[in-house]
Amino acid sequence: MKNILEVSGLNKSYKDFSLSDVNFTIPEGCIAGYIGVNGAGKTTTLRSILGLTKKTSGSIKLFGLEMERHEHELKNRIGIVLDDGCFYDELTMSEMKNIIAPAYTSWSEQDYMNYLSRFSLNPKQKISTLSKGMRIKFALALALSHKAELLIMDEPTSGLDPLIRSQLLDILTDYMNEGGKGVLFSTHITSDLDKIADTIIMINNGKIVFQEVKDALLDSFRIVKGDTKALNEDTRKLFLSLTETQFGFTGITNHTLEVQNCMPNIVIEKSTIEDIMLANINGGKE
Numbered sequence: 368m369k370n371i372l373e374v375s376g377l378n379k380s381y382k383d384f385s386l387s388d389v390n391f392t393i394p395e396g397c398i399a400g401y402i403g404v405n406g407a408g409k410t411t412t413l414r415s416i417l418g419l420t421k422k423t424s425g426s427i428k429l430f431g432l433e434m435e436r437h438e439h440e441l442k443n444r445i446g447i448v449l450d451d452g453c454f455y456d457e458l459t460m461s462e463m464k465n466i467i468a469p470a471y472t473s474w475s476e477q478d479y480m481n482y483l484s485r486f487s488l489n490p491k492q493k494i495s496t497l498s499k500g501m502r503i504k505f506a507l508a509l510a511l512s513h514k515a516e517l518l519i520m521d522e523p524t525s526g527l528d529p530l531i532r533s534q535l536l537d538i539l540t541d542y543m544n545e546g547g548k549g550v551l552f553s554t555h556i557t558s559d560l561d562k563i564a565d566t567i568i569m570i571n572n573g574k575i576v577f578q579e580v581k582d583a584l585l586d587s588f589r590i591v592k593g594d595t596k597a598l599n600e601d602t603r604k605l606f607l608s609l610t611e612t613q614f615g616f617t618g619i620t621n622h623t624l625e626v627q628n629c630m631p632n633i634v635i636e637k638s639t640i641e642d643i644m645l646a647n648i649n650g651g652k653e
């Protein structure tokens with residue numbers, strides 16, 4: 368399978384924060400969820416990929432081509448939805464579109480009009496009067512109207528109501544069904560990824576913690592509940608994170624079989640992506 372995006376050895380240093388040796392790939396046909404808590408380095412990664420932030424070192428390849436050497440051609444093939452929007456507030460959506468569309472060689476006015484209608488957006492409305500959800504829909508309409516093969520979206524669902532979030536997820540599903548596409552979607556609302564992501568990439572404190580196929584990831588971690596008497600020096604080591612109260616313990620493990628074998632009277636439940644993300648931060652074990 369071809370890789371749509373390859374990030375290798377990406378480093379970026381600010382005064383108080385560094386992205387350190389960030390590596391991940393997005394193969395064709397993959398929706399990758401890029402997760403991490405506030406300040407983990409998601410936006411810095413996405414902006415570095417897009418050349419909006421100057422990286423310290425590393426290689427970004429899109430469709431097998433180096434971003435630095437083929438920036439103009441490659442940007443034509445990417446749809447971008449950033450949380451700050453980068454729009455001129457005093458313009459209408461139609462005027463803003465007239466500035467953006469000529470930058471793309473494969474702009475489709477028909478697709479654009481279809482998306483505006485699907486999103487119930489009026490092209491004559493001023494950008495300053497758009498709600499947050501409307502701004503994101505407008506950014507998405509622009510991103511999807513030039514036959515982009517990779518969509519890069521920074522927190523597209525944050526601040527959106529459940530109805531708009533669910534519409535966005537439907538649109539991404541339709542987009543992927545066209546074939547040959549990829550999506551990199553940063554978020555801390557991990558429940559959206561339960562529905563649509565194929566791969567989960569987690570970043571914490573500027574470092575990649577894991578890149579895993581979502582189903583395999585969800586399969587490998589389990590929540591375990593039981594009496595604290597079952598905890599001892601050895602069994603504690605089987606957990607990434609543990610919470611203990613007077614009523615018992617709750618832990619998250621990726622050693623489920625061992626836990627089952629050596630801990631009696633426990634309850635084992637499935638974990639969510641959020642449980643796994645938090646365990647990888649709070650547990651601190653690698």
Ligand SMILES: Nc1ncnc2c1ncn2[C@@H]1O[C@H](COP(=O)(O)OP(=O)(O)OP(=O)(O)O)[C@@H](O)[C@H]1O
Nearest residue numbers: 381382384403404405406407408409410411412555
């Ligand atoms: N231009 C900058 N100059 C200095 N530090 C910066 C700059 N941009 C970001 N940072 C710092 O880099 C760190 C990572 O920020 P970043 O925006 O990448 O995180 P994030 O994971 O996207 O967080 P959030 O979910 O809150 O958007 C933060 O500590 C932030 O303060």
